[in-house]
Amino acid sequence: MITIKEIAKLANASSSTVSRYLNDSGYVSEETRKRIEKVIKSTGYVPSEQAKSLRTKQTKVIGVIVPRLSTDTSSRLVNSINDILAEQGYQIILANTNLNPEKEIANLRLLRSRQVDGIILLATNINPTLIKEIENLTVPLVALGQEIPGISVILNDDYQAAKDMTKLFGEQSHQDIAFIGVSEQDRAVGHLRKKGFLDAMNELGLYVDPKWVAEAGFDLQSGYQAMKTIAEAKRQKPTAVFAVTDTIAIGAMHYLLEHGYDIPGDVAIAGTGNSRVSEYIRPALTTIDFSNELAGKQAAELIIDQIGKKELSIKKVVMPYSIIERDSV
Amino acid sequence: MITIKEIAKLANASSSTVSRYLNDSGYVSEETRKRIEKVIKSTGYVPSEQAKSLRTKQTKVIGVIVPRLSTDTSSRLVNSINDILAEQGYQIILANTNLNPEKEIANLRLLRSRQVDGIILLATNINPTLIKEIENLTVPLVALGQEIPGISVILNDDYQAAKDMTKLFGEQSHQDIAFIGVSEQDRAVGHLRKKGFLDAMNELGLYVDPKWVAEAGFDLQSGYQAMKTIAEAKRQKPTAVFAVTDTIAIGAMHYLLEHGYDIPGDVAIAGTGNSRVSEYIRPALTTIDFSNELAGKQAAELIIDQIGKKELSIKKVVMPYSIIERDSV
DNA sequence: TTGTAAGCGTTATCAC
């Protein structure tokens, strides 16, 4: 590998001068500038970020921890995070937890050892160990999707959005409304969206049959299963189903269609998240749009903002959402 | 930041001893081992990969260049690449080209400056500048999806797969078959798949009407548009459409359904890529599965294999594919 | 079994 020293030698200058040239710091005469430029071009020299950051204490790398990369939400978030970060000369180093909470912590350590300048965490489960690990961090961290005390966060208004969607069913005079959620361990998606649903039902004066409240995972298959469970729970069928993710909703739709139900004639169904395909399936899925792109952008901007500041101010941003009414309701 | 020196001091040892302990290299007595262990635990010390790799000349980081992260194919590939790499103690640093060929080169430089141990390139357009830049690389590079002379590649059998799919239409006695491709700049997706289509048509003895050969981008909207163009091109309508990506196919389906065509009754349609949703849209999309997960895995294994070897052997792997017949044909 | 010291490729300080 060619180093700054060799460039210096070839250009008849010292490495300090080359460094000054490289970083536009301090004087370097027009003449030597030309010489250095030529040598660098002809050798194809690229300075080692490695060595640079050992010295400067900043790596221009942001760690991004995601639960899974192959979901619409994650990939959209990472994509928009990357767009902003790249503009500012940062790069992303990825850490995938594969939905394993322990890995969240391991990854936090890993990123620390890489001396990242900041961390963005697409959070799923929040546990005390995680929080403690975060508190030990010396670099700023921004969490996306889950509220973490003492940490800057970009949040969805999970509660209110779920409530709104349920109310929408109410307005359409649905009475028999089923719910498919996920583990309440996941506070945002599991707990808050369920709470929104329950509170809305309460305000609507509707009865919530526990048999019509199911729990699924984050995959299509389990949405299908949950719908099956609900449909087979009793004689009567719900006339509406609210699913806390689009994936679950699509799995559920699959079951319903397969069993001859008309959507939304027999059963109305709504999802959450406005996945790219929700618009293109038939019937097009009514869902909640949480503006992921914007959330990613905000997270990126927030982390950049926090880097370098000695006193990190804690910010909490709640993203706007909107209900997208399509054909499934 | 706490350093190895401070650990050494606290543990009453020298930094070399601590280093030996850390890396299990050379002797460390049981006693000092215990002491060091305790200090590390109590301080939460994490060695700086930064400094380490400056010395050892390996970063345990692989650069991954993707055209866009927010597509099914990319995110699945990156996900499986990451799974394998993480197992082996590697991490991924992402570089997104946003489909901009110039950025491919800029990113190559960027990754070089980060001293990555290897690079995986999800290639789209291959141009001479790119190839030259790759040749200048000192680290191994594995390309995914496009053939690049002199480089290890993981390929799809784009040509044969497209041919097979077209033949499938032929077997079903379709005669009026339309084609929606992408720019032939993209050799794999644009050129080879089109060639496969054309050759199959030729072998089937079918006429290819240029009016029924359209070009789209990589988004749903342009699939919709391309279908519109074809449908409005002349009085007669095709009875089958082959699209070179699922996204395009879904956009096209959208147009057809919207205009009252029955799929596959009036028009049969097939996509390519087996996107996660292709199974869940209605009618379920017939498509080609290129086993992305496996491809990502192979790419990761290949790059690990090449790291450290002085003589990098050039391998070319063609992934198996299969046609998934569903309801749209 | 342990410690000293040099070196990895930069930048920053300071003297010239």
Added chain:
DNA sequence: GTGATAACGCTTACAA
């Protein structure tokens, strides 16, 4: 304007 030189945090001969 420029160039020694130390320092960043680690590993690795080599010496003890």
